[in-house]
Amino acid sequence: xxxxxxxxVLVIGATLAIAVAGMPAFGSSDAPAYTHVVPRxxxxxxxxxxxxxxxxxxxxxxxxxxxxxEITVIFTAGIAVIALLGRE
Amino acid sequence: xxxxxxxxxxxxxxxxxxxxxxxxxxxxxxxGHATPGGxxxxxxxIAASFILVAIALGLEEAKDRVKxxxxxxxxSFGPLNFVVVGVVCMICGGYYLQYTIVxxxxxxxxxxxxxxxxxxxxxxxxxxAMVTTIFFSxxxxxxxxx
Numbered sequence: 001x002x003x004x005x006x007x008x009v010l011v012i013g014a015t016l017a018i019a020v021a022g023m024p025a026f027g028s029s030d031a032p033a034y035t036h037v038v039p040r041x042x043x044x045x046x047x048x049x050x051x052x053x054x055x056x057x058x059x060x061x062x063x064x065x066x067x068x069x070e071i072t073v074i075f076t077a078g079i080a081v082i083a084l085l086g087r088e
Numbered sequence: 089x090x091x092x093x094x095x096x097x098x099x100x101x102x103x104x105x106x107x108x109x110x111x112x113x114x115x116x117x118x119x120g121h122a123t124p125g126g127x128x129x130x131x132x133x134i135a136a137s138f139i140l141v142a143i144a145l146g147l148e149e150a151k152d153r154v155k156x157x158x159x160x161x162x163x164s165f166g167p168l169n170f171v172v173v174g175v176v177c178m179i180c181g182g183y184y185l186q187y188t189i190v191x192x193x194x195x196x197x198x199x200x201x202x203x204x205x206x207x208x209x210x211x212x213x214x215x216x217a218m219v220t221t222i223f224f225s226x227x228x229x230x231x232x233x234x
Contacts, residue, residue, distance in 0.1 A: 048188065048200075049187070049188065049197075049200045049204065050121075050196065050197030050198060050199065050200030050201040050204075051121035051122070051201050052121065053120065053121055053123060053124065055124070055126075056120050056121050056126050057204075060126075060204045060207050060208065061185070061187065061200070061204060064184075064185035065184075065185070067211070068170050068171075068185075070128075071166050071167050071170060071210075071211055071214055071215075074166075074214060074215060074218050075164065075166065075167050075218065077218065077222070078217075078218035078221055079163075081221065081225050081226070082221065082225065
């Protein structure tokens with residue numbers, strides 16, 4: 001039983017090492033992550049949003065709800081710190 | 089209370105660099121729509137300048153520069169600004185956060201750029217106030233290191 005955790009780690013590690021071979025090449029433009037919506041963003045970003053920085057366009061325009069959630073998370077974190085540690 | 093870092097070089101450099109760090113943060117914020125950067129990054133850079141002041145010149149000096157009375161409204165400005173912009177888009181007939189529908193400027197792209205920048209400014213203000221407040225709250229606790 002002593003070697004059970006070691007065997008488990010080795011089996012999982014070997015599985016992951018084999019699975020790596022099936023992943024797309026590093027930086028490949030044919031990877032599934034780059035073929036779904038990214039071409040549409042790249043083509044229509046400036047006409048649709050008016051900003052040249054596509055990262056900003058995605059963060060604030062296409063993913064506006066997500067950014068609103070992020071800013072709410074920061075706001076909540078600050079409120080929690082003020083509530084727990086008290087006013088300065 | 090720990091002793092202040094009494095080194096004339098550190099104190100002078102910190103005092104000199106603070107305005108330049110804040111100027112760089114404003115640049116990152118206002119060019120967020122054209123170059124890498126944006127509200128989150130700019131807010132953290134400004135907060136870093138206040139943390140530098142707190143470390144080099146003392147916590148009281150830093151709290152004096154950005155008072156709690158000023159920080160508390162700033163903390164809620166970002167989410168509120170976001171909601172107001174989103175609801176304005178809905179009033180103008182679009183979806184929530186569909187910036188380009190607002191008939192503010194003649195060009196659709198200009199409206200998008202202006203409103204996205206407005207949202208980024210709100211994000212920057214909130215992140216700056218929040219990171220500063222969290223640092224001050226944790227640094228200002230009672231020290232019991234006997």
